[in-house]
Amino acid sequence: MNYIGEWFITGQIGHLCTLISLVAAIVATISYYCASLYNTTSVQLQPQNPESEKQGQAWLKLARGAFYIHATAVALIFIILFYLIFNHRFEYKYVWQHSSLDLPLRYMISCFWEGQEGSFLLWTIWHAVLGLVLIRNAKRWEAPTMTFVCATQIFLAVMLIGIYFFGYKLGSSPFILMRDDTPLAPIFGRADYVSMITDGNGLNPLLQNYWMVIHPPVLFLGFAGVIVPFAYALAALWQRDYTNWALPTLKWTLFAGGVLGLGILMGGAWAYESLTFGGFWAWDPVENASLVPWLVLIAGLHTLLVYKHTGYALKATLILLPLSFLFILYSTFLTRSGVLGETSVHSFTDLGMSGQLLAFLFFFIAITKILLFTRWRSIPDVKKEESAYSREFWMFIGALLLLLIGGMISVDTSWPVINKLLGTNTTITDAVQHYNRYAIWFAILIAILSGAVQFLRFKTSDLKKFAASQIIPLTLTAVLTVAIAWAMGMKYWPYMVMLFASTYAFIANATYFGQKIKSGKMRVAGASVAHIGFALILFGTLISQGYQDVISINTMGIEYGKDFDAKTNAENILLYKNQPVQMGQYWVTYKGEEIKNEIDSYFPVLYEKKQAIDDAPTESFTLRPHAQKNPKMGLVANPSTKHYLHKDVFTHITSFADKTQTExxxxxxxxxxxxxxxxxxxxxxxxxxxxxxxxxxxxxxxxxxxxxxxxxxxxxxxxxxxxxxxxxxxxxxxxxxxxxxxxxxxxxxxxxxxxxxxxxxxxxxxxxxxxxxTAPQDFIIMKAVVFPYINVLWIGCVVLFIGFMMSLRQRYLEAKRKKQSN
Structure with a gap:
């Protein structure tokens, strides 16, 4: 049948590109492997056999050509898929599932990575970009590192081909037509079926936020960046070169840690602006699946620094850096296998790729274990025990703490998997309380170490000088802790310890940073800046979340219905249109529903700061929380927030009047x-x-x-x-x-x-x-929360990223000087 108006050829070109990308990735992997065997790019710097050198160069040339083809095919896949989305080609399943006619351009970009296929493609694109950078800059490390990068691309390319191989479906293609997905539907028996698909399913309303335009690309760039330290670590094991790999790996680890951390924090900002749980981190399993690889990567970063300066912790580093990538793959399995479907609000549904995801994970686990086991005895180790008064000793302790908390979070996140394997039924009912119970103590210990360790020296330290250096930071910390705890009315003693630790981390690192500025060495103080950012994040989290003030108290004791539990019922207030109600220090007036379309509405609420209803307000502002009665998802609410320097007033709709009653x-x-x-x-x-x-x-x-x-x-x-x-x-x-x-x-x-x-x-x-x-009266039920000093947290996020970039710049300049000296 000749289907009228169907863009068949466009999709076929896209599908062909997925096959080309797979074949090219296979060729590139084999060629880079062979080039590494011929040692043409070996880091061992031994004399080469001219014939071997010639053969190795031929393999290297073939590998580069294949990877260029692969990267080009990946770029074309991206262009074609976005072209279909932009032109509303709803005959394609992926376009129909994730877009609609009313989406503005910026949210069409979000459509691209809402589904599994698009997010896999985004990950593949970043790997391709980083691979091109490695080809340009890795020099002698190109062949062994690119072998592992290209092997990863094989698995990612398979995720996108969507073909059957001996009855088993490999991947899911973003270019499948609706009529091929459900061929028995009567509509596809018509030649003009395209004209009958007038609109798409639309983008998840929670993703219609500007953060979701930039958060996923940054997060996936961080995910992709972790492949490079992984590849360098395995290449060092493979080539038995444990000397020259550290400096380039350090640069890439800083890059991956900074970008992945930024992506995670952007996700927190999106959650704060778009979701209604009243915070930025809910210990959701998918959030945890991103956090654990970052924690392990940061642990590996610190042991790599220890190795670079002292020669200690090489074995730990060669375990931690590959482990961070393996956790990326494990998080991919958790997120995309459907195993978290009942425990996470934003995991993907299962597309039947669980077997492929496990193969992806187990393949690289096997490669890592083989290289570690076969090279373990050849890894140099410093025989002398490090001093307990040295910087490297306590940095190693800090790395162990990061690994330990990452492992604990990973186990708790994996209960759905463990339950399926063991037939158990363990669940975490209150995730926030459960994780916070132990995370707070790890945060306290790491914060204290991040401040104190800066004043220690590598290999050995003068204890008297160290003690003297702590007098001012500890004194200021004690004074500020007492003052802040008194001002906040802080009585819960773990919070007081957390306050002390975060304050100390800030003051100690600020003191160290000041010393570096005074000595003209600010460029090497990136670690102090990052630690300052970490301290601010801890402080902002403690104050804004631990001392948030719910002002929408249900003082009348009204029962809102069976959908409201006791806590929710007590923390939400009922507002009728144009009827002012006192709420904390404000009088609030709901001004009436503003209907945007059939399902979207805004609900403006006037806040007036005054004592009595008839007083003139000293301040007033209007918040416009958004709510949508989505036919598939029920009530989808987006909060509205008034931002101050010292607080946020956060408001969201919990329910609103049903105006669809019959006569x-x-x-x-x-x-x-x-x-x-x-x-x-x-x-x-x-x-x-x-x-x-x-x-x-x-x-x-x-x-x-x-x-x-x-x-x-x-x-x-x-x-x-x-x-x-x-x-x-x-x-x-x-x-x-x-x-x-x-x-x-x-x-x-x-x-x-x-x-x-x-x-x-x-x-x-x-x-x-x-x-x-009994005609429906216009009303809303809403929750309002004041988050004190939450801007300290956001400032900390920015400072943390700046610290990473300062350290990255310093390592880049260091490598440049080393290259010039050679």
Missing amino acids: SETAEQLKEIELKPGDTAVVNRRLIILNSISPQPQDPRYIALPGDIAAAAHLTVTDLHNPSQTVEVAPVYYIRNSQENFIETTIEEQQLSIRFLKIYPDKNAIKLGLLES
Whole structure:
């Protein structure tokens, strides 16, 4: 059948490029391996056989050519897929699943990596880019390191080909047509089916945020960057060269650590701005799967520094750097196998690639173990024990702490896998409390080490000088800790220890940094700057999360329904349109729903800082939290935040009025009550007090005629959900020509009408009729939290990254000087 309007050829070109990228990666891997065997790029610097040199150069030329073809094919895959997304070619499954007509350009970019295929492609692209950099800069290390990079590309390319091999599907192609995915659907029996697919499924609303345009590329660049220290470590083992590998590896480890750390922190910023759990880190399994490789990589970075300066910790480094990459592969399995589907809010669904992911992981575990076991005895080791008073000893202890906490987090994250393997049912009910319980102590120990170790020297230290160097930092730390703890009303002693540790880390590293500036050596102080950033992150986390203030307290004790647990019910406030309510130091007024489209709305809330409702506000601002009643995901809320230098006021919607009720559901219902003067009645959510009965109604709608018998019931009506909404009304009752009549009084903001129906002289009582409309009233239920000093955390993130880049620049200049001296 000739399908009308289908872009068939475009997809076929894309699919062909995936096959070319795979074949080219295989050729490049084999060629680089052979080039390494001929030792043409060996780092051992021994005389070469001319014939071997010639053969090795031929293999190297072939390897480079194959990798260039591979990189070109990968680039074309990216261009073609984005071209299909940009042109809304919904006949392609990937385009239909992740995009729609209403998406702006910036979110079309996010569509690219929302799915498994796109994120694998993003990872492949960064590997290709880094491979090109290695070809240019690795020199004698090119062949052995690129062997491992290209081997990784083989596995990633297989993830994208989407073909069947002896009945087993390899990968998932981003270029599969909808009619090939579900060929039995009746629509695909029509030649014009393309014209009938008018729109796509759309991008996950949580990903429609500018952070998700930049966070995934940075995170995956960090993931990809870890391959280079891994490749250098295995190349050093393979070539038995344990001397010349350290400096280039150090540069790449700093790069990977800085970029991966930045990507993780960007994810925290996205979570803070887009999600509603009220923070930036929820210990989600997928978050942990990114954090653990970074922790292990930083541990390897510190042992590599120890080895570079003293010769110690070489074996530890050759374990830790490969281990960080293996954790990347393990996190890939956790994220993409579907095993975390019930425990993580942003893991991928299983595309049937669990076997391939495990093969990817186990292949590189096997390669690493083989090289370590076969080379272990040849790895040089310093026989003399390092001094307990040396910098390298305590850096090694710090690396062990990083490895230990990474291992503990990894085990807890892996419970879904362990449960499947062992048939157990272990679950972590409160992840934040569980992880925080032990993470805080590791953070305290690492923070203290990050400050104290700077004042130690490699190989040996003068204890008296070290003790003298600690007097000022410790004194300032003690004073500031006491002052801050008193000001914050801090009583939980682990928080006090954390406050001391983070303050000490900041002051000690700032002192050391100042000494370097004074001596004109600021360029070598990147570690101190990074440690300062780490201290600020700890301090900002402690204060903003440990002492956050929920101001949207449900003081009326209203039960919002079965979907609200006790804690959520207590921490959310009900706001009716245009009815001010006091909330902490603010009076807040919900101004009414602003409908963007069929499912998206904004809910502006006016905040006014004042004591009483009638006071003039000293400050006012409007927040516009967004909410979407998504047909597939239910309520999807995006918070709105007012940023100050010293705090954030964070607001998000928990529920809002359902305005889709039918006409029969909104019928008015009349309720009758009898009251005597001074009586009180509670009807639904309203408190009604009959103050008095007057024989002379003042309602202008009542015009007295001779012979009338009239009365007005003076009532006070209070909305118990919003006590500030208290009104005085006086409905009228009169008898005219022996007929009973009433003039109804309506309280618009309470959707209530009151009728004075009858007088009972013998009981000194009256009958009132309450007519309450059940038509949906415009309201929201929202949560508001004040995060104190959270900007300290974000500043710490920036400072940490700057420290990494300062260290990277220093290592680059060091390598440049070494190259010039040779």
